[in-house]
Amino acid sequence: MSLNSVVESVTARVIERSKVSRRRYLALMERNREKGVSRPRLACGNLAHAIAAAGADKPDLMRPLDKNIGMITTYNDMLSAHQPYGHYPDQIKLFAREAGATAQVAGGAPAMCDGVTQGQEGMELSLFSRDVIAMSTAVGLSHGMFNSVALLGVCDKIVPGLLMGALRFGHLPTMLIPAGPMTSGLPNKEKLKIRQLFVEGKVGKEKLMEAENASYHGPGTCTFYGTANTNQMIVEIMGLMMPDSAFIPTNTPLRQAMTRASIHRLAEISINGDDERSLAKCVDEKAIVNAAIGLLATGGSTNLTIHLPAIARAAGIVFDWEDFSRLSAEVPLITHVYPNGSEDVNAFNRVGGMPTVISELIDADLLHTDILTISRGGMKDYTQRASLSEDGKSVVYNPSKPSSDPNILRGIKEPFSSDGGIKLLEGNIGRAIYKSSAIKEKHLTVEAPARVFIDQKDVATAYQNGELERDVVVVVRFQGPEANGMPELHKLTPALGVLQDRGFNVALITDGRMSGASGKVPAAVHVVPEAQDGGPIAKIKDGDIVRVCAVTGRIEVLADPHEWEARKPAQPPLPALGTGREMFALMRSVHLSAERGASAMIELMEKDLDAVGDNIQ
Numbered sequence: 260m261s262l263n264s265v266v267e268s269v270t271a272r273v274i275e276r277s278k279v280s281r282r283r284y285l286a287l288m289e290r291n292r293e294k295g296v297s298r299p300r301l302a303c304g305n306l307a308h309a310i311a312a313a314g315a316d317k318p319d320l321m322r323p324l325d326k327n328i329g330m331i332t333t334y335n336d337m338l339s340a341h342q343p344y345g346h347y348p349d350q351i352k353l354f355a356r357e358a359g360a361t362a363q364v365a366g367g368a369p370a371m372c373d374g375v376t377q378g379q380e381g382m383e384l385s386l387f388s389r390d391v392i393a394m395s396t397a398v399g400l401s402h403g404m405f406n407s408v409a410l411l412g413v414c415d416k417i418v419p420g421l422l423m424g425a426l427r428f429g430h431l432p433t434m435l436i437p438a439g440p441m442t443s444g445l446p447n448k449e450k451l452k453i454r455q456l457f458v459e460g461k462v463g464k465e466k467l468m469e470a471e472n473a474s475y476h477g478p479g480t481c482t483f484y485g486t487a488n489t490n491q492m493i494v495e496i497m498g499l500m501m502p503d504s505a506f507i508p509t510n511t512p513l514r515q516a517m518t519r520a521s522i523h524r525l526a527e528i529s530i531n532g533d534d535e536r537s538l539a540k541c542v543d544e545k546a547i548v549n550a551a552i553g554l555l556a557t558g559g560s561t562n563l564t565i566h567l568p569a570i571a572r573a574a575g576i577v578f579d580w581e582d583f584s585r586l587s588a589e590v591p592l593i594t595h596v597y598p599n600g601s602e603d604v605n606a607f608n609r610v611g612g613m614p615t616v617i618s619e620l621i622d623a624d625l626l627h628t629d630i631l632t633i634s635r636g637g638m639k640d641y642t643q644r645a646s647l648s649e650d651g652k653s654v655v656y657n658p659s660k661p662s663s664d665p666n667i668l669r670g671i672k673e674p675f676s677s678d679g680g681i682k683l684l685e686g687n688i689g690r691a692i693y694k695s696s697a698i699k700e701k702h703l704t705v706e707a708p709a710r711v712f713i714d715q716k717d718v719a720t721a722y723q724n725g726e727l728e729r730d731v732v733v734v735v736r737f738q739g740p741e742a743n744g745m746p747e748l749h750k751l752t753p754a755l756g757v758l759q760d761r762g763f764n765v766a767l768i769t770d771g772r773m774s775g776a777s778g779k780v781p782a783a784v785h786v787v788p789e790a791q792d793g794g795p796i797a798k799i800k801d802g803d804i805v806r807v808c809a810v811t812g813r814i815e816v817l818a819d820p821h822e823w824e825a826r827k828p829a830q831p832p833l834p835a836l837g838t839g840r841e842m843f844a845l846m847r848s849v850h851l852s853a854e855r856g857a858s859a860m861i862e863l864m865e866k867d868l869d870a871v872g873d874n875i876q
């Protein structure tokens with residue numbers, strides 16, 4: 260059968276739009292490979308420093324053509340998802356030696372836990388920490404010692420940042436090494452119920468703390484389908500990790516066997532390996548379109564509508580919200596994982612997981628199957644289910660099966676909805692992203708008077724004072740990348756959820772973000788242009804009748820057009836200081852748009868790339 264015509268046409272549009280930037284990107288990667296810093300081209304002094312502490316690996320590292328894996332690790336104890344990485348480097352060195360290679364930690368990158376900073380000042384550093392991660396990745400790889408790269412990262416800004424940095428060294432074969440989900444604890448729906456009881460004053464802090472600890476109870480990725488697990492999904496569907504490796508639970512024999520298999524494979528695909536596969540060639544327009552299709556089919560985090568365009572641009576590819584919107588109309592939603600459903604990613608993995616999703620999408624001609632992946636057999640390998648060999652030391656693959664639970668994962672012919680979970684809304688307020696997959700049908704259209712805020716804490720106060728006990732469109736503005744770093748406003752979910760449960764029509768509009776774990780309450784997020792940029796969201800006044808409609812794709816103030824046109828935007832508040840926020844003024848000072856990926860690094864990098872043009876030396 261031939262590929263779906265909409266997928267075909269969106270891909271052609273992306274290729275056409277990216278022609279010049281992609282050509283220049285590949286030329287630069289060729290330059291990196293042929294003339295860039297590498298072990299054979301290091302001076303003796305450089306090399307001696309790099310291997311001084313390498314111990315038994317030193318003789319191998321002295322041989323310039325041997326295979327050396329560079330690890331970028333984002334280990335810390337703040338993210339339960341990254342805590343397992345603490346013991347990965349030593350394991351990876353062992354696995355590399357088994358494959359006739361060596362491995363060194365090239366460098367580390369910071370990782371913020373958005374769960375720790377949610378609702379706190381640190382959340383205003385979150386989005387731009389992605390650029391810091393990308394640049395930290397470049398610092399590590401700039402040592403030039405490596406024939407391939409192992410990226411150790413899972414969560415929100417970390418995987419996008421690692422890929423954005425590694426793509427600037429795209430001549431190097433690269434693989435993401437996942438660490439896997441935490442075992443299931445208190446169900447997410449239960450946790451939200453107790454949070455709502457807490458904001459209603461019906462349970463105390465002790466009960467809430469008990470519930471939170473029962474939910475987040477051990478090492479591994481939080482088990483809702485938020486940004487972290489959406490990252491894992493897109494990296495797997497792009498073929499940048501071993502097949503069926505994203506959702507193997509952390510600290511299990513199969514997880515360790517999969518890490519071993521990953522490193523053995525990485526040695527094979529490395530420069531000087533027998534099957535070289537560079538990151539630059541793997542991440543092409545078709546792989547980016549496949550990632551967008553995976554996001555839509557699984558109802559993933561809205562944050563990927565910012566991260567995927569940024570990752571694409573790091574590879575010279577221009578992907579935008581129109582592309583998402585066109586694909587969304589064509590790609591059915593086939594999974595219901597919290598916040599889109601009741602079950603978590605462990606249940607999703609048990610009933611079929613990524614191999615079943617990929618099989619369903621390929622069978623429906625909704626995925627490009629002719630992309631270069633790190634797995635030798637290409638996309639068909641990603642329809643295979645991984646399991647532990649008899650001796651418990653290696654991974655064996657078998658054909659995947661259809662889902663064993665249609666409440667969590669369905670066949671493409673009987674989807675949860677005929678279109679993907681993400682919509683583009685437009686109107687006199689601007690353009691916004693809306694995740695419909697987690698919203699009940701009756702809430703898809705909300706028309707109510709606006710109540711305008713510039714700080715999420717003021718929303719909580721207004722709720723506590725009973726000022727929101729009505730149909731209301733809550734507008735929280737000056738939350739965009741240039742204003743305050745574009746924080747997630749996920750802490751608003753319990754209070755707005757209580758209002759919705761009481762029967763009020765409630766919606767949120769913001770130029771900020773929501774968490775991938777946010778659901779239930781209709782939210783038009785990432786509004787562009789942002790208020791800080793004088794966007795019309797800055798013109799909304801308390802009492803304006805606002806309509807947020809995912810059915811018609813509209814987001815608008817129902818005001819007299821002349822009066823609306825004549826309105827002056829509200830003035831921006833003073834910048835916030837403290838918790839390091841003033842350090843990020845550098846990033847916020849760049850003219851950024853969420854739709855273009857909101858990366859200060861890429862906005863400024865492209866100025867250099869344009870200045871050099873085709874004169875790459």
Ligand SMILES: O=C(O)[C@H](O)[C@@H](O)[C@H](O)[C@H](O)COP(=O)(O)O
Pocket residue numbers: 372373374377414415481484485486487560562747749773774775776
């Ligand atoms: O985008 C995301 O998926 C979120 O940032 C996620 O990483 C964060 O962990 C949630 O905010 C935690 O959920 P709770 O705040 O509900 O615990």
Ligand code: SF4
Pocket residue numbers: 337338339340341371372373374375414415479480481485487
């Ligand atoms: S999923 Fe979110 S809360 Fe959980 S470890 Fe990752 S960043 Fe932290």
